[in-house]
Amino acid sequence: MDTATAMDLSRALRKGEAAPARSRRRPATRPQGAGNRRAILDRAKLQDSIASLVLRASTPERARSEILELLKGALAQGREEIRRRFEAGASGRTTAALLAWQADQVLRLIYDHVGQDLYPLANPSMAERLAVVAAGGYGRGELAPYSDVDLLFLLPYKTTPRSEQVIEAVLYFLWDLGFKVGHATRSIDDCLRQARQDVTIATSLLESRFLWGDQALFLEFRTRYAAEVQAGKGAWFAEAKLAERSRRHQRYGQGSRYALEPNVKELKGGLRDLHTLFWIGKFLYQVADVDKLVDKGVFTRAEARTFEKASEFLWTLRCWLHYQTGRNEERLTFDLQHAIAPLMGYTAHGGTKAVERFMKRYFLVAKDVGDLTRIFCAQIEAEHNRRSRFRLPTLGRRRRVGGFKLEGDRLTVKGPEHFDEKPIDLLRLFQVAQANDLDIHPDALRWITQSLKRIDKSLRETAKANQVFLDILTGDKDPETALRRMNEAGVLGRFLPDFGRAVSLMQFNMYHHYTVDEHTLFAVGILHAIEQGKLREEAPIASSVVHKVLNRRVLYMAVLLHDIAKGRPGDHSVVGAKVAHRLCPRLGFSPEETETVAWLVLHHLAMSDTAFKRDIDDPKTIQDFAALVQSRERLNLLLVLTVADIRAVGPGVWNAWKASLLRELYWRTEEVLTGGFSTEGREKRVEAKRGALRQALEESAERFEPDWIEGFLDRGYDAYWLSLDVETLLRHARLIRVAEAEQRLLTVDTRVDPYRDATEVTIYTADHAGLFNRIAGALAVAGANVEVARIFTHKDGMALDIFWVRDAANGGAFDKPSKLAKLYAAIEQTLSGSIRPLTELRRQAPNLPSRFEVFTVAPRVLIDNSASRNHTVIEVNGRDRPGLLYRLTLALARLGIMIDSAQITTYGERAVDSFYVQDALSSKIESPQRLRAIRKKLLEALGDGSCAPAGTAETRGRKGAAGGVKAPVGSPKTKKRSARGQM
Template sequence: MFNFFRPTDHGEGQLFPAAIGDWAPPPVSNGDALLDAAALKSRIADWTVECGGPDKCRTGKGRQALLGLMKAALKSGESEVRNRFLNDFGTGDDCVRNRVHVLDQLIRTLADISDLHLFPAPNPTTGERFAIVALGGYGRGELAPKSDIDLLFLLPYKRTPRVEQVVEFMLYLLWDLGLRVGHAVRSVDDCIRTSKTDMTIRTSLLECRPLWGEPALVEELFKRYKRDIVDADSKADFVEAKLAERDARHRKLGDSRYVMEPNVKDGKGGLRDLQSLFWIAKYLFQVRDIDGMVAAGVLNDDEAARFRKALSFFRAVRCHLHYLTGREEDRLTFDLQREIGPAMGYTDHAGASGVERFMKHYFLIAKDVGDLTRIFCAALEADSRRKPRRFMFFLGGAKEVDGFVVDRERLTFPSERHLRDTPIDMLRLFRVAQDRDLDIHPAALKAITRSLKLIGNKLRNDPAANALFLDILTSPNDPEKALRRMNESGVLARFLPDFGRVVAQMQYDMYHVYTVDEHTMFAIGILHRIENGAIADEMPLATSVFPSIKSRRALFVAMLLHDIAKGRGGDHSVLGAKVARKLCPRLGLSTEETETVEWLVLNHLAMNDTALKRDIEDDQTVRDFVGLVESAERLRLLLVLTCADIRAVGPGRWNGWKGSLLGQLYNRTRHLIADGFDFEGTESRVNAAHEAIRTRLTAAGWSDDAVAAFLGKGYPPYWLSLDTDTHCRHAALVVRAERQDDPLIVDARPVGDQGTTEVTVLTPDHPGLIARVAGALAVAGANIVDAKIFTLTTGLAIDLFNVQGGADTLPFDDPDALASLSDTVSRCLAGTIDPTAELERQRSRLPTRTNVFRVQPRVLIDNAASRTHSVIEVNGRDRPGLLYDLTRALSGMALQISSAKISTFGERAIDVFYVKDVFGLKVTNETKLEQIRSHLTAVLADGDPGSVPPAPAPTRPARRRLGKRPRMPAGTQGQTAQKP
């Protein structure tokens, strides 16, 4: 029988134990209740007697009986581990240790039985003696519920037949038990040779733990690993490899700690980052646990406590993930977030849901991991000063700049006591680094992290400190980089406590990609890039407008504060304006600048809401918006802020279509302000449109009679809503349709500067036409973003739909895609494709993880937003064919749809319809209005079964005055979802 490794207490200061028997696995409570190895061995010993010999025990019924005994023991142990964690509210630390204990006992028992009873060797030769070593997480004593186990079968030299038989028997039995086992069979020489060239193997051996077998083999491996690998001038290579591996992992997963569905294990700020720090510390300083990192001077006691807290938190989250999914799942998806939050004790509180509080805590822990990484790197740098090694961090000649020390182009403090004497230099350091374009030394960031308590009310109210901060925010030298450094180090949250409340604040939906603070950093960076022309190709209008802005400081402060009140349980625009009113004077802004910032924060959603959710060609829409803005300067400020805000929401959130809508609203508003709010009469505008069309068509060879005939076919809204190019293109399509026996024409063309595809449908008008076209476009995979509906005097309908291609929000611009789109719409309108059945199939393929999102159905009817139409706004959960269902419902109530604005924000759809009744008038009858609300709410709820229909909302009978009082919410703010 081989010797077992008997655990005892162990000391510190060495890479591996001084003796093999000194290694101690993580302690567990009442281990026999998890798996009683002695009892299991006793049962197996009885089984070996009943089998009648090794051969019969290894095969057939004998093997099945052994498998049954071990499977029962494993199942009982795993069940007890799960019960202690889920039902007895155990910690993640206990859960991973308990599972290690169960597997340790199981594998040792199997190895002992195999050696003694199944492959007996009374006097084994040296070549027949081997050891079993745990590697990776299992070697670390940290094994999540569904994680695989890694084993090394360590041989003295080459394999012998008996060893091969034992290893093969054990592995197959472990696999049949349902365990995922990674394994290697190597000699000590093999291990050392492969470790020299393979960093993964080198790292796994760093955490090897002896389980069973020949002690001398493991002692030899430990001795040679330290001598031939660790001490062989390889430390710099190891550190570089681990940090490069970390960076590559971050890039693969988005390179941000604040993605909404983070990877707990491999994501930035996750479990693997902590493990990487520990690997480096173990390799460099020969520590064996977190206390050893304190003894080595890598961390202090407080930082070690944060390290343990982060480890414990991530372990708990990961254990929940594995138990909920029944597999090794490390991605914290939306549906799992909603289940794990309550399971870990997070409840709704203070305006934030339990899941939002859970995820905020997650991101704060991830931020702590970033702090610990910086502190750790500073310790490595300090160690390189003391020890003349070939190391990735080494110091060149230092020089002094503005009272700081520049060390290899990195700024740091002249002494450890510096901040205690001059805490304002925590701000000045970032300003000098920004102004001189220097990096900040890890030692400086470490000193700041350890001195944050020095930032109190005295420093916050210091005019010099506030002037420094305002200089950083409004500097032409990349304020995003400086502010991001301040945020990561904790300075920003301490200096601006209101901003600290949104650090790691999650926005629990599928639209926002980043936390509030991360979004704000991106938005400030985009504002800076608009100013210097770096994204003029994406935002030409905002770029051209920026040089005319007079209130530049107010604009940057407003961007910093625009979302500062999110998560407070109210309208964040209104609450944010109050924060701005109080904070701006402290920062040194004038009364005029403070009023501008307050107005921008209060109304930062108004331009987005008006452009994307209202008909810009409707005079009343523009009148209301002009009444809100009132001045050309405010219009310029709001345009630039809106563009940067939308683009900072996440990749793909900004596109040419949104830019074109904002541009149209900006230009109409600018002209009206310049003309003294003088709205040109409808008749003169129609005449001007006719004249432009006549000129173009005549130049194209049309006769006067043909031009007059076309101009006589349209009603005023048609001439006022489209440009001359579109009218002339329609003229040719109308002539073509009138000459066909079947006057159905579907014309699709990309609109390059808008990032959309325009689909024009000409066909005889009939009730429900827009619903059929909407269904056809949904079947074709097109997302409708805008619709304009016209009927000519001849009864021919001309319906225009601006669409984008599904989830990627790109236009259909490939010739084949355009032809397929036109063909699908034509076939649906001809009745050869049933949109209802096809859309039902599409809905069945929706990803189930998004089903956790519930959007409360809401229907608002506004009779003051337009002089000629009732405006119906619906809010609900998006789904394939939602517009088809809504337009069918509207048509079924005998309503005429003149135009529609379609917006999707992640899981939320906000669709706006301009409608009239059968007599061409607004809908004012209360019974009819209630019918509209009831029917549309039912359509919305049908796609979101978890929602509850709301109480009826009142119709707004009177025109709203926008912006006449400085703190009144703008546009439809407060009625629609707060985006972006």
């Protein structure tokens, strides 16, 4: 007799019961590649140790703490071994299977100890039978490193006192061991009744797996589940799961699989989508694995392999996420993308970062999951003879459209051989569907995917095929949807190999929200919406200008190609222009059209760079931009392209402020190109704005006095009137009149701008040295990130500065009273000199969220003396962080540099700030030695976040020496300030 048997017999004799039978302890299914599982956990050895501890204790209860320590040590050692194997190359699915297996063994040990030592029962009645069942993902035999364990305690009838004691004891053991347990206690009747009513419960029970206890009870449950829940309910289950899937997609990613920081479990194209397919397949076809779906005709062998590969990739990624964070983390944030890329075997190659190659693979896998979903849904539809809910009744009697079969509202072909006979139909099918507002049958899309090799060099060089593609791109009916279908099916990347290189390519930054191909298709859709007049309110000038464009297909092709060279070595604009020169003639473009497309691709960032980084109130800026554009046609084309490009970057990127800057740049450049750029043209616009404001003031309920109105209209320089709309100017007039009436030294006004999701902070006070720098410091101290700054000085020496700020902590607007109070106090105390921003910022030591620290933006300082007639333009590029604007302006102030205007711009993690500056004599800064000093100090500010040792004066800024808010309202300035522009 072996030791274990002797201990079992001894324990049984002590309890007055027969020795327990070991035959019921079936081994779990061995995970592929599991290796030596006893090195993870040896259940037999642990069971002997538990029996020994119980024998030594006076009562079984007194052995509990020692048993817990024993199991904790075994769990920790086993988990460490599983992680070691994973990091040595074991797959994510093998790791998940081993973690589930380990949990199985521990739970069986606990159940045996509770049932045999703590609450023994020699002859349980029928009502006291109990089975422990794994549910949910754990039921599949998969468990991520930090996931919950879902358990069902299955009863034949209602709970008995003994069953309740056993269940409670098992749960307390599991909780004390650190397991996160989701559990339910139900009878078979309860399970079946709830499963028929709730698809979530039906799904959890569908995946149930026997763990321990009364196996016959579990088998009874499975038999009844198949007969009472599954039988005849396939359509209900499939529809409910697909509807649940759609709601989940909207909740986690607005229906797009190309989210910036995807949730690899819940987002479209993630693990949950694969689970959904498997659940539906298991429910409908009673299959245990994906391979069986091949036998059922749902998937081909190749598609089943795609399913397995996608599952393997996503499980490996999920395990890395859990291990890297030490928690149940499913979101692939920026910092984790950067950390996991090399762990998944990705390195930099061909000008593409390792993280970008890794994320491209992720998005390609997500696309594969989408393809499998489409194929699977088609099979369900065919199986249940269901039609699309979007069927068009008027087409019900038509059998063929454009030479293609029509099934319901979907175009299809007789079979995959159709595309062997007519390869051009690989393109034409999308054209006919687009022209007739039809969908494409999933079977046809599947056959297209299988026939992609037919899109070869010969087809690509066929004039008819190229014309079909251009008809799709420039079609009057929704080109975005047609191109998106082509991209999903792989046709677009095969027909335009250059586009294929950009498919699923992620740009690793915080500015771009989508992959390059997704961004491009959005841009095409936005261009079409502009042309259809759907964006008149958001983009009125572009909506008007687009109809002045002489050549539509040039514009559409430029939008399609503007980012096509992303991810390649070199400037993507330059490389993209070369692609346009090569591709456009193939598509039938004339030399003149090709040149225009290439020019637009080369300069597609020029208009936004000029509008957002340069002072467009400076005539030299407008003249330089007009010299680049050269014609009204190119100006019109570039404006529409720029608007489509910016709006397609992502939610919240386009706003009214950017629209106003582009509009102003367009109008002023158009004046130059039509010979109307002159002081007279500028004066007319100023007078028109002043006239509109005069009328608004006269009609205002506040009853402004005529003399006050005329005095106010005489205060501002031209830039002030041209840069702001009448509503804003009217608000300023009210603010200034109240400040004068109450003799305020400082007026701070805040207004939440929901369109920008930012807070507009307006500051009105006497201009003095260091003001701009001090305000920037105060905002940083208050925890505000400056998104946009527009600074003005009136002729009476009063400064009126406008800042759009967001909360540095959460990115939203400053809208809570406590935060606004802190902002007011910080501004007042900084301007009065009672707090020093640099000292306060060092004390606060604000840190960027860790997920942003992975972004590296090479510090760059560009100094340009040719961009303006009267100013030196300094452009500073670096990684954005709290207080950056303050540190930059402080560095300039300490050098005695006078800032006349500033353009503050952020592109995700990148800050691009431009300053129009002069020396103390109001001249350009041209001394090489001085320019070197400026560059050095600004690079220091960008590099380490400091500008000088603590204790150095912080107050030199706007124009010379330091000073607090001392000048009374309306006090004159002895030296006239030059007008300061905006951004």
